[in-house]
Amino acid sequence: xxxxxxxxxxxxxxxxxxxxxxxxxxxxxxxxxxxxxxxxxxxxxxxxxxxxxxxxxxxxxxxxxxxxxxxxxxxxxxxxxxxxxxxxxxxxxxxxxxxxxxxxxxxxxxxxxxxxxxxxxxxxxxxxxxxxxxxxxxxxxxxxxxxxxxxxxxxxxxxxxxxxxxxxxxxxxxxxxxxxxxxxxxxxxxxxxxxxxxxxxxxxxxxxxxxxxxxxxxxxxxxxxxxxxxxxxxxxxxxxxxxxxxxxxxxxxxxxxxxxxxxxxxxxxxxxxxxxxxxxxxxxxxxxxxxxxxxxxxxxxxxxxxxxxxxxxxxxxxxxxxxxxxxxxxxxxxxxxxxxxxxxxxxxxxxxxxxxxxxxxxxxxxxxxxxxxxxxxxxxxxxxxxxxxxxxxxxxxxxxxxxxxxxxxxxxxxxxxxxxxxxxxxxxxxxxxxxxxxxxxxxxxxxxxxxxxxxxxxxxxxxxxxxxxxxxxxxxxxxxxxxxxxx
Amino acid sequence: xxxxxxxxxxxxxxxxxxxxxxxxxxxxxxxxxxxxxxxxxxxxxxxxxxxxxxxxxxxxxxxxxxxxxxxxxxxxxxxxxxxxxxxxxxxxxxxxxxxxxxxxxxxxxxxxxxxxxxxxxxxxxxxxxxxxxxxxxxxxxxxxxxxxxxxxxxxxxxxxxxxxxxxxxxxxxxxxxxxxxxxxxxxxxxxxxxxxxxxxxxxxxxxxxxxxxxxxxxxxxxxxxxxxxxxxxxxxxxxxxxxxxxxxxxxxxxxxxxxxxxxxxxxxxxxxxxxxxxxxxxxxxxxxxxxxxxxxxxxxxxxxxxxxxxx
Numbered sequence: 001x002x003x004x005x006x007x008x009x010x011x012x013x014x015x016x017x018x019x020x021x022x023x024x025x026x027x028x029x030x031x032x033x034x035x036x037x038x039x040x041x042x043x044x045x046x047x048x049x050x051x052x053x054x055x056x057x058x059x060x061x062x063x064x065x066x067x068x069x070x071x072x073x074x075x076x077x078x079x080x081x082x083x084x085x086x087x088x089x090x091x092x093x094x095x096x097x098x099x100x101x102x103x104x105x106x107x108x109x110x111x112x113x114x115x116x117x118x119x120x121x122x123x124x125x126x127x128x129x130x131x132x133x134x135x136x137x138x139x140x141x142x143x144x145x146x147x148x149x150x151x152x153x154x155x156x157x158x159x160x161x162x163x164x165x166x167x168x169x170x171x172x173x174x175x176x177x178x179x180x181x182x183x184x185x186x187x188x189x190x191x192x193x194x195x196x197x198x199x200x201x202x203x204x205x206x207x208x209x210x211x212x213x214x215x216x217x218x219x220x221x222x223x224x225x226x227x228x229x230x231x232x233x234x235x236x237x238x239x240x241x242x243x244x245x246x247x248x249x250x251x252x253x254x255x256x257x258x259x260x261x262x263x264x265x266x267x268x269x270x271x272x273x274x275x276x277x278x279x280x281x282x283x284x285x286x287x288x289x290x291x292x293x294x295x296x297x298x299x300x301x302x303x304x305x306x307x308x309x310x311x312x313x314x315x316x317x318x319x320x321x322x323x324x325x326x327x328x329x330x331x332x333x334x335x336x337x338x339x340x341x342x343x344x345x346x347x348x349x350x351x352x353x354x355x356x357x358x359x360x361x362x363x364x365x366x367x368x369x370x371x372x373x374x375x376x377x378x379x380x381x382x383x384x385x386x387x388x389x390x391x392x393x394x395x396x397x398x399x400x401x402x403x404x405x406x407x408x409x410x411x412x413x414x415x416x417x418x419x420x421x422x423x424x425x426x427x428x429x430x431x432x433x434x435x436x437x438x439x440x441x442x443x444x445x446x447x448x449x450x451x452x453x454x455x456x457x458x459x460x461x462x463x464x465x466x467x468x469x470x471x472x473x474x475x476x477x478x479x480x481x482x483x484x485x486x487x
Numbered sequence: 488x489x490x491x492x493x494x495x496x497x498x499x500x501x502x503x504x505x506x507x508x509x510x511x512x513x514x515x516x517x518x519x520x521x522x523x524x525x526x527x528x529x530x531x532x533x534x535x536x537x538x539x540x541x542x543x544x545x546x547x548x549x550x551x552x553x554x555x556x557x558x559x560x561x562x563x564x565x566x567x568x569x570x571x572x573x574x575x576x577x578x579x580x581x582x583x584x585x586x587x588x589x590x591x592x593x594x595x596x597x598x599x600x601x602x603x604x605x606x607x608x609x610x611x612x613x614x615x616x617x618x619x620x621x622x623x624x625x626x627x628x629x630x631x632x633x634x635x636x637x638x639x640x641x642x643x644x645x646x647x648x649x650x651x652x653x654x655x656x657x658x659x660x661x662x663x664x665x666x667x668x669x670x671x672x673x674x675x676x677x678x679x680x681x682x683x684x685x686x687x688x689x690x691x692x693x694x695x696x697x698x699x700x701x702x703x704x705x706x707x708x709x710x711x712x713x714x715x716x717x718x719x720x721x722x723x724x725x726x727x728x729x730x731x732x733x734x735x736x737x738x739x740x741x742x743x744x745x746x747x748x749x750x751x752x753x754x755x756x757x758x759x760x761x762x763x764x765x766x767x768x769x770x771x772x773x774x775x776x777x778x779x780x781x782x783x784x785x786x787x788x789x790x791x792x793x794x795x796x797x798x
Contacts, residue, residue, distance in 0.1 A: 115761050119528065119529065119761065122529045122530065123528070123529060123530065123531065125530075125531070136740070139529065139761070140762060140763075140764060142764070143527060143528065143529055143763070143764030144529050146527055146764060147527050147528070147529035147530035147532070147764075148530060148532065149529050149530055239624070239647075239650065239736065240736050240737055240744075241736075241737045242736065242737065242744075243737075293643065296625075297625055297626070297642060297643050297644065297645055298623070298624040298625025298626070298627075298628075298631070298645040298647065299624075299625070300624060300647050300650050301622075301623070301624025301625075301647035301648070301649055301650040301736070302623070302624055302625060303619075306623070306625075306627070310625070310627075441739060441762055441763050441764075442739075442763050444739065445738055445739030445758075445762075448737070448738065448739065449738055449744065449745075449746050449747065450746075452650075452736055452744055452745050452746060453745065453746050456647065456650060456651075456745060458652070458745075458746075
């Protein structure tokens, strides 16, 4: 290596090995250069070898009317829960109740690292029994389903309800809330929490300034302009996660063009964006906010917590979010803030009424096909859709579940949550929900990237439409996408 | 060599070599195997697809963009860090005003050494939090706050440092350089202190100034350390995963924004591996990363080869 050190060092011990100390260090550094960056990521690739046994049957007991799945007393249940905005106290309470009822002890794992903890277990064929697969590090449901890891939940949904055995479980939930769990024609995830999406404002700020909740887009722009005059930003969004502004754009599209405009996108039609009047009107409306300078300054680069906290500090009139917002901001919200939810304002000649909202279920609970205690997991899920457990959830996590009238009236709700209940009553059947985000992660990313550019004024609505259409067309070429369709 | 010495040496080497084979070499081999399949990451069912993943890779604009970003990092991070570290190290050790018969650093050099080393004790995660606060895109950010106060930036239009295609890579680079300079300063200082003083004194007597003694004496005698620094900074530049994924706008998952303008190979790979479930494809990216780093390390070690002077 052109080195004179080993020869001249005068040390016989080194000569024996033929490698100088410095050479050794240098070579190991070179090895490290290869090893370190690749190693840390690739080790995830290494599998422990496949073990494709399906769940063992030791945990299967006799079935009966009150025990439709044959739960066996004294077995164990492995529960993994995403410990995010909703915490995991509700799950602990459920597990305690489950133990009382069935004598089944649960192993409880509350974590944010769903992928890190579970990917190796799925891959190795030893998944937990029931999982709340959620959060930033969730394992995407479409990915799990394509790998054949998920139990078709029809068995649970067709079982008798706990509260009223004459009804099937699937008939006790709010209509449409099971749909987001649909993959390739089967319901494989129970999206347990009922969420509505739209705009949020402070009742207190609006009262002080004498602003009215805007029903049309023009009124919305007017409030934003009034706010700007008073040194307050108009619209805030969580720019570092373009998911949020997409909620606003897509809601405008769906309300302008009706359910057909929404389904065109979910069904990957060649005119989903380019050539769709609704899509054009929706994106141009959002761009109007950008162009007129009505965004909260700097909001494009803020994280969700930064942006939402600014909004809590009255730095913006509106923010776009789902109904987890109130629970997420519990600590940052001033006591007299009076958080209010409202549907996305209407563009002229919209197909859907003002009251229409994006609503539906979130927080997917899944049962792995290879779960060790399948019977226990199914029973656990059946109990989740009982009034008792649903009320437990509302109390512990400050949020509604998909169970119809699922909360005991004795539970007093916070102002934001209360306003979402009112909004969803007013909406009635006028709810909608995009599914492309659940079906096509890659297309979703491309649309988010385009929206990020739009908000930063680096592209115009025309270009946005083109890029979104390109993402749709690309996804349509994937043969796997033929299996998803909604009517 | 004495009889039996090889066996003796091999006895000691067995455990580490076995660990290396199991935890480094075997995953590489597996990764290569997976890269030829359409594995989706969550089960052990997959089909053999030959070189399809590799073909797709070279048409993947996002991955090609990411390679380019890594190359930029590879050029700039080591150069800037090493130059700054060398300059500071020289000033701290030999840059002081030359007094008769002595070579010293600038006044207060011990104090500076500690200050410069500070960033190194912070973990990357803390660094990300710290610089997120500095680069924050509204007036709450340190940079925007200061620039607004002195009137260089309009408070209605703050600079979105990490959301500007032309700024984001430089912003990330600054973090790495700030973090690294202190460590290499200490490394170079240690090496400088082992350079015998009489060489400097001889140069002084011959009338060499600061820059001459730096370029003619310090740098050549420091070459080994510089080379090592280069290799380690190369590792940093090829990685960058933590900072990109925790500081830049989210492109589905693992940062990379705006519009994939800060993407590095590791973030693209992780997104494909876990978020899109295109794990076989991601493994192909891993293999390409391995090959690139291999080439890089060979080139680095060859290109910087010099004769060594013993003292």
